[in-house]
Amino acid sequence: MSLVVYNTLTRKKEEFKPLVEGRVRIYVCGPTVYDYSHIGHAKTYVAFDTLVRYLRWSGYNVRYVQNITDVGHLLDSGEDRILKGAARERIEPMEIVERYTRAYFDDMDALGVQRPDISPRASAHIPEQIEMIKTLIAGGHAYESNGSVYFAVASYTDYGRFSGRKVEEMAEGTRKPVLEEKRNAEDFALWKKAAPEHILRWSSPWGWGFPGWHIECSAMSTKYLGDTFDIHGGGVDNIFPHNECEIAQAEAATGKPFANYWLLTGSLTVDGVKMSKSLGNFVTLRDLLKKHRPEALRFFVLSGNYRSPIDFSDEALEAAAKGWARLAAPAQAVRERLRSPNLPQGADEGLAGVIAEARAAFVAAMDDDFNSAAALAGLFEFNKIVNTLLNAEASVAQGTLQAIGAFYGETAGQVLGVLSGQSATAANADREAGLIRLLIELRAEARKRKDFATGDAIRNRLAALGVALEDGKEGTSWKL
RNA sequence: GGCGACGUCGCCAAGUGGUAAGGCAAGGGUCUGCAAAACCCUCAUUCGGCGGUUCAAAUCCGCCCGUCGCCUCCA
Structure with missing residues (x-):
């Protein structure tokens, strides 16, 4: 090709x-x-x-x-x-x-x-x-x-x-x-x-x-x-x-x-x-x-062909912003998951094949007159697999997470530019992550006591600050 | 008037001869203390209209309808 x-x-x-x-x-x-x-x-x-x-x-x-x-x-x-x-x-x-x-x-x-x-x-x-x-x-x-x-x-x-x-x-x-x-x-x-x-x-x-x-x-x-x-x-x-x-x-x-x-x-x-x-x-x-976030704006532009006319409206950008959030969510989740200790070592062979396919689809789309819309569609399909994997009972191995993260980083990040980078400086980001995790732990204790009022208060206060908490099988994760 | 582009689900949009990707929205379900997120299912026998070519067309040809952009000299 x-x-x-x-x-x-x-x-x-x-x-x-x-x-x-x-x-x-x-x-x-x-x-x-x-x-x-x-x-x-x-x-x-x-x-x-x-x-x-x-x-x-x-x-x-x-x-x-x-x-x-x-x-x-x-x-x-x-x-x-x-x-x-x-x-x-x-x-x-x-x-x-x-x-x-x-x-x-x-x-x-x-x-x-x-x-x-x-x-x-x-x-x-x-x-x-x-x-x-x-x-x-x-x-x-x-x-x-x-x-x-x-x-x-x-x-x-x-x-x-x-x-x-x-x-x-x-x-x-x-x-x-x-x-x-x-x-x-x-x-x-x-x-x-x-x-x-x-x-x-x-x-x-x-x-x-x-x-x-x-x-x-x-x-x-x-x-x-x-x-x-x-x-x-x-x-x-x-x-x-x-x-x-x-x-x-x-x-x-x-x-x-x-x-x-x-x-x-x-x-x-x-x-x-x-x-x-x-x-x-x-x-x-x-x-x-x-x-709007700049990534959502890029997503809006890239969801059509560069040669096609595009009509801007608040509703169109609103829809694009939601689409972007869904596109970027698994990549953020993978990044967050990689921070946690005690990840199983190794990597899933089967998933390596899936990534290779997704990469080929991405390249095929972009090679065809920079068809970013088709490239994004491919990433959405890949997302489905990643989301299912992240929600599964079994923990995902470190190597697999790294491979997925690297793929997103190259395609959505390096090429399309729709993945937000690490926020602020690394030191601040680490401190922020630590503080959020502390709150998540306090909330988990409250919920264990059936003190849902406290638990919900923590969740709501964080949400007001732009931090969304999501309870899953592997415990609670967060994203900005 | 001339030139160019476009018209695909409620909205955005990919697909340029082989039997309609994806996103948003919507409806149902699973999970959850409640949520959120995620996942599963449903959602265009049909691609502005009418003809034609072909075994086969959203895709090629013709006509029509509609939308948008450009039309120097001062860019």
């Missing part, structure tokens, strides 16, 4: 073959840092985080580059998003950038999204972008006009292939008047002359200005990953114009294919419609994380 991915470039599933055996170079379009990140970011970046985690777990050496857009991304109104944020909060543009870049990483850290290997800032790569624009002009793919530089779409025959659009039709669909300084309506900006009030500006061969939104991705991806690299990721909503333009610029500049595989995540709607501030259905991650 080998990894198969859906390649938007060819619109079909293909066997994944990296340029260099055992090595993957991947670039994913990152956020524009002018406001807090939202649930849509979570969907895309949890998906790619899981993808990268899986590739690494499969043995690939991965270099993951994800840009930070801090210049050049304009709104419909023509305002620069960063400048708008700066005006809103009355601070320096670069303060906005810094504030929301930190917030972005904080939110992603909370979600267990591992940081990309390189997070290049567009504003820190102006020279590279200028170089690429100069190359494009020299090659006849771009022209300067009135202090701005435009990409000459007519010079690149494949323009429109990726998004399935025809240049002629696009010209017809134009809604707004075409700038006179452009040769053709479909030409797009590589470098924009800065208006006097546009304070985010750099010196260039064409005067003071700022780069177009698309050029940063072409320049930074090829800088860190090479002219041609393996995977380019992003969201489907950027397929046109952003990705289309990226490809045109990069291939026209280097004369080589850009990315071999394009993996795009489906869009996210909230209560059935696109999320937008004006509709009041904008959900930021920091608000969501106040109400």
Whole structure:
């Protein structure tokens, strides 16, 4: 079995073959840092985080580059998003950038999204972008006009292939008047002359200005990953114009294919419609994380295919949170059980076979275009076996518990990231576990005396603190 | 209008030619001092609709209906 991915470039599933055996170079379009990140970011970046985690777990050496857009991304109104944020909060543009870049990483850290290997800032790569624009002009793919530089779409025959659009039709669909300084309506900006009030500006061969939104991705991806690299990721909503333009610029500049595989995540709607501030259905991650565990959010995202659209609602997340709790329970129980002394030694041979099967099912699911939903279904089926085992009369041997724990740790933990790690520091966790066990023992004594009032009080007080007690054949166990 | 995607149980969702995974919710049972958790059983002869291809279709083709996303130049 080998990894198969859906390649938007060819619109079909293909066997994944990296340029260099055992090595993957991947670039994913990152956020524009002018406001807090939202649930849509979570969907895309949890998906790619899981993808990268899986590739690494499969043995690939991965270099993951994800840009930070801090210049050049304009709104419909023509305002620069960063400048708008700066005006809103009355601070320096670069303060906005810094504030929301930190917030972005904080939110992603909370979600267990591992940081990309390189997070290049567009504003820190102006020279590279200028170089690429100069190359494009020299090659006849771009022209300067009135202090701005435009990409000459007519010079690149494949323009429109990726998004399935025809240049002629696009010209017809134009809604707004075409700038006179452009040769053709479909030409797009590589470098924009800065208006006097546009304070985010750099010196260039064409005067003071700022780069177009698309050029940063072409320049930074090829800088860190090479002219041609393996995977380019992003969201489907950027397929046109952003990705289309990226490809045109990069291939026209280097004369080589850009990315071999394009993996795009489906869009996210909230209560059935696109999320937008004006509709009041904008959900930021920091608000969501106040109400839900990050693992539940990951579970929500991973219970669908990364390519499928997903609709967010409170009820949907509520259901996901419950599903997550059920998924994670046996892994937590195994971990707790391993703490107890006097475990029988050895390991169950039969269960080793069951684990091997579960592992094969997990790999088969993930190898099929990162089908995390099917992978989770497999884990649920494995759970059933583990739960039955844990509830059985006979004590489970230490080796068996360790093998189960290791399996959960790799699949649900290392790859999917939906298993909560050890809480706080090890020392605190040990102390906490000891205190809880003391209370469990006191409760057991009370119950032995038929003093159920005391027993229930202990259980209720602990429950209020988020510690659930469960009475079983092996005595009482607990979980957070 | 153009391009793309989607429509599978009350809800979420996997399944892309071989006879419908999984989760949430619901009903019944076992266990328990009571709970909780867990386990067992039940829950889509059917995959938006209508045709077609095939021995065989949720899966392929056509038409229709519905939902969502994108539509440069200022991204």
